[in-house]
Amino acid sequence: MATVWTQQGSREEGSSRRNLLGWGLMIILLLSLILVFSVLLFYTFHTCGPRPCESPVCLELVASYLTTGNASALPCTDFFSFVCGNLMSGWTKESRNILQVLKEKNQNRLRKILEASAPWPPDSEEEKTVRFYKACMDTDAIDASGAEPLIQVIEELGGWRISGNWTLPDFNHTLKLLMSQYGSFPFFKAYLRPQPSPPHLPVIQIDQPEFQMPFRPDQKNYPEILRAYLSYLQQLGTLLGGDEKVVLEHASVSISTTSKLLLAAKPLDQRKQEGKLFQETTIAQLQEMAPSIDWLSCLRAMFSPVTLSPSQPIMVHDLEYIRGMSQVIGQTPKSRNDYLQSHMILGLVSMLIPALDSHFQNAQRNLSQKLQELTGQSPITIPRWKKCIEQTGNFFEPTLGAMFVQETFSHGGRDAATQLFSEIQNALSRHLKKLRWIDEGSRREAQTKLSKMKVEMGAPEEVLKPDPAKQDYQDINFGPSFLQTFLSCSRSLRERTMRGFLGPPYSHSWKVSPWEVNAYYSMSDNVAVFPAGLLQPPFFHPGYPSAVNFGAAGSVMAHELMHIFDQYCGGPRGLPSL
Numbered sequence: 001m002a003t004v005w006t007q008q009g010s011r012e013e014g015s016s017r018r019n020l021l022g023w024g025l026m027i028i029l030l031l032s033l034i035l036v037f038s039v040l041l042f043y044t045f046h047t048c049g050p051r052p053c054e055s056p057v058c059l060e061l062v063a064s065y066l067t068t069g070n071a072s073a074l075p076c077t078d079f080f081s082f083v084c085g086n087l088m089s090g091w092t093k094e095s096r097n098i099l100q101v102l103k104e105k106n107q108n109r110l111r112k113i114l115e116a117s118a119p120w121p122p123d124s125e126e127e128k129t130v131r132f133y134k135a136c137m138d139t140d141a142i143d144a145s146g147a148e149p150l151i152q153v154i155e156e157l158g159g160w161r162i163s164g165n166w167t168l169p170d171f172n173h174t175l176k177l178l179m180s181q182y183g184s185f186p187f188f189k190a191y192l193r194p195q196p197s198p199p200h201l202p203v204i205q206i207d208q209p210e211f212q213m214p215f216r217p218d219q220k221n222y223p224e225i226l227r228a229y230l231s232y233l234q235q236l237g238t239l240l241g242g243d244e245k246v247v248l249e250h251a252s253v254s255i256s257t258t259s260k261l262l263l264a265a266k267p268l269d270q271r272k273q274e275g276k277l278f279q280e281t282t283i284a285q286l287q288e289m290a291p292s293i294d295w296l297s298c299l300r301a302m303f304s305p306v307t308l309s310p311s312q313p314i315m316v317h318d319l320e321y322i323r324g325m326s327q328v329i330g331q332t333p334k335s336r337n338d339y340l341q342s343h344m345i346l347g348l349v350s351m352l353i354p355a356l357d358s359h360f361q362n363a364q365r366n367l368s369q370k371l372q373e374l375t376g377q378s379p380i381t382i383p384r385w386k387k388c389i390e391q392t393g394n395f396f397e398p399t400l401g402a403m404f405v406q407e408t409f410s411h412g413g414r415d416a417a418t419q420l421f422s423e424i425q426n427a428l429s430r431h432l433k434k435l436r437w438i439d440e441g442s443r444r445e446a447q448t449k450l451s452k453m454k455v456e457m458g459a460p461e462e463v464l465k466p467d468p469a470k471q472d473y474q475d476i477n478f479g480p481s482f483l484q485t486f487l488s489c490s491r492s493l494r495e496r497t498m499r500g501f502l503g504p505p506y507s508h509s510w511k512v513s514p515w516e517v518n519a520y521y522s523m524s525d526n527v528a529v530f531p532a533g534l535l536q537p538p539f540f541h542p543g544y545p546s547a548v549n550f551g552a553a554g555s556v557m558a559h560e561l562m563h564i565f566d567q568y569c570g571g572p573r574g575l576p577s578l
Contacts, residue, residue, distance in 0.1 A: 057543045064538045068098070098538070099517050106404075106515045106533045110389050113403050126403060128473050129396040132489065135482050136355075136388035142482045143357045147240055149481040150349065150356060153182075154240070160345050161338040162242035162250055169341040171329070172294040178344055180301040183490050185209045186347045187261070187293070187325050190302050192501045195315070196278055200524055202501040204299060206286070207317040208265050212350050213258050221374045228374065229255055232367040236349050239359050250342035257328060257343050264324025276318045284310035289319060290326035303498065354391060355486035393513055395489040398472065401463045401514035409458045409532035416542040417457045417535050420549055421528070421557050425450065428561050449526060449564050458532040459514035472496055519556050521563040528560045 065083075073081035114134075120127035135141075151163070157174055159166030178184040189207045194200040213229050215222060230251055237247030271277055287295050287310070300308050316322060332340055353360045372379050393400055429450055432443065458464065475495065477488045500509075508525045512518050515533040522529070530553075534540075540553035 053543075053545050055543055057537060057541050058545075061538050061541075061544065061548065102517050102533070102536060102539070106408075106517065106536070107386060107389060109408055110393075110400065110404060110515060111385055113400075113407055114389070114392065125396070125399040125473055128476060128478075129392060129399045129403070131478060132395060132485065133388050133392045135478065135485055136391055137385065138482070139358065139384065142355075145481040145483070146357055147359075149483040150352065151240060153348075153352075153483070153487070154345055157345065157348075158341070160250075160342050162237050162246055162342055162345075163240060164243070164246075166338070166341070169337055171337050171340050172297060174341060174344055175293070176298045176301045178348060179298060180304070181491065182348060182351075182487065183494060184344070184348045184351055186344045187329065188322065190299060192303065192498065194524075196524075198524075204303060204312070204314040205317065206314060206322065208321055209261075211258060211262060211265075212347055213255065213262075216262050217259070224374050225371065226255060226259075228367060228370040232363055233346055235363040236346060236360070239363070240349070250339060251346070253339045254343040254346050257339075260328045261325060264321050264328065266318060266321065271318050276320070279316045279319050280313060281316055281319070282310065283308065283312045283314060286314065286316065286322065290322045292326040292329035306498075306502070352483065352486070354387060355483045391486075393515070395493055396473070397513055398460075398463050398466070401459050402466065404515045405459045405464065405532045409535060410542075413535065413540075413542045414457045416549075417530065417540060417553065418455065420540075420554055421455050421457075421530075424550075424554055424557050425453065425455075425561060428558070446564055450561070452526060453561070453564065454508070454525075454527040456508065456510075456527060456529050457535065458530075460508075460510050463514060519560055521560040523563065523566060528557070528563075530557065530560075 069083050070081050075082040114130055118126075118130075120130060154160060154163070155165070157177055158169045160169075175187070178186065179190065187209060189209050191205055191207075192202045193205050195203050213225075215225050219225060230248075233251035233254060234244070234247050237251060238244065266274075266276065281289075283295050283299065287293075296308065296310060299312075299314075300306075329340065349356075349360075350364070353364045369379060371377075429447065432447055432450065435443065438446070473492065475488075476485075476492045478485050479488065508522060508527045508529070510529060510531075511520060511522075512529065512531050513533070514531050516531050517534045519528070519530045519534055521527070534556070535553060537544075538552065539556070540549055
């Protein structure tokens with residue numbers, strides 16, 4: 001019996017051991033499965049999502065983001081200050097507006113391009129662009145020329161009484177030469193621009209001039225401002241060899257003339273409110289309203305080879321100013337036309353100062369500093385190289401734009417930016433179908449406008465793909481003095497601008513240069529423009545994560561896309577929006 005019980009106990013013990021072993025194996029298997037599943041989850045979460053961007057452009061972007069944040073702010077209390085605090089804390093050297101920082105970077109890129117020792121083909125567009133910049137920077141040669149090149153220009157205009165070498169001038173003859181040959185507009189501005197309404201054909205437009213002394217009698221410290229301008233004009237006349245008493249007399253009359261013109265002028269906002277812009281008239285009607293100007297002769301010289309007649313329609317941006325301007329001129333006796341001659345020449349000298357020697361430059365700099373002091377503005381000093389880049393950009397914009405795009409904005413970058421815009425455009429199209437505040441007719445109209453909207457990235461098409469047959473700078477002569485070169489470039493630019501309006505138009509004429517940081521939407525042409533200067537780090541880079549490009553450049557693109565609603569909301573149309 002004992003043996004039977006012993007055997008039975010052994011069998012039960014063995015069964016218990018097997019059960020324990022089975023449970024143990026199951027537990028081990030379960031733990032193994034949990035471990036494998038955990039590893040799999042860890043691998044999945046760390047490999048299926050986007051990997052951290054550690055390229056040089058991304059690391060530079062991170063460093064840029066860190067400088068904009070304010071580490072002393074509590075992120076849970078004020079997250080905006082934590083992220084953007086330094087941008088809002090002031091314009092210190094370390095924390096400036098990011099658009100201004102990008103603008104300065106682009107200017108330095110242009111400087112590097114223009115100062116590089118690249119072997120451009122002789123007389124090529126690039127070589128002339130670089131040569132002009134270097135001539136502008138050669139202040140020793142400019143100073144060596146002195147005032148003589150400018151004195152020659154004044155003599156070509158008939159001279160003036162300030163120098164003693166003059167003949168009684170014909171007012172309208174001098175005015176015609178200043179407008180057509182020198183681009184100087186002492187009494188009114190004339191230019192060719194598209195009409196505001198379809199079909200947007202070019203039309204001659206007459207506007208107020210850009211006053212050398214843009215201050216009105218109600219301006220604070222006005223007497224001190226007048227004295228500063230008088231001192232400045234006296235310096236200019238003295239530098240040109242004028243007698244001090246004669247210079248003082250003519251400078252005083254010039255300031256008086258400008259003050260009278262300013263009283264007849266109105267600010268742009270006021271003219272908009274009063275409906276004074278785009279007033280249609282003819283040359284003959286303008287002659288009756290403002291008889292002091294020989295309008296047909298002046299406009300023919302200005303817009304040659306356009307054929308003009310007295311019945312030619314034109315647009316005026318304030319007829320009341322034109323009447324007042326004519327009265328100011330008519331109040332001067334013909335026997336004292338020398339006052340008007342001096343007034344016009346002093347305005348020309350001020351306009352040409354960027355091309356003159358350091359004595360004239362210092363006179364203008366001293367005036368600017370005095371005006372900044374009187375008006376409470378912070379002193380601004382612009383280095384010579386920035387001024388020369390601006391002048392080079394004015395005269396050689398297509399070529400300098402192409403050089404900038406080639407250096408900073410690749411084809412891949414352009415394609416990526418265009419794709420980014422298309423995705424935002426498609427997203428807006430989907431959301432447009434769900435809007436409740438817009439009626440069905442307006443929705444269809446906006447949808448059509450959105451689907452037909454064009455986008456131009458980087459630079460105008462004629463800059464990206466220039467016509468080899470075009471020779472834009474063949475008429476530019478590099479003279480013995482920088483002033484002669486400057487004037488030759490100025491005339492060439494005016495003729496190119498005229499040919500551009502008279503020839504077959506491009507799909508859209510850009511309002512910004514390729515290196516600028518200003519995007520805009522043109523409602524009249526239904527085109528959004530994003531220059532290469534804006535599509536740069538930290539706003540955009542094809543190597544950035546998508547979230548960065550959507551959040552930075554994408555927000556700017558979305559802003560411009562929203563302008564299709566301006567006609568329904570009364571917003572601005574076709575104006576730069578940054």
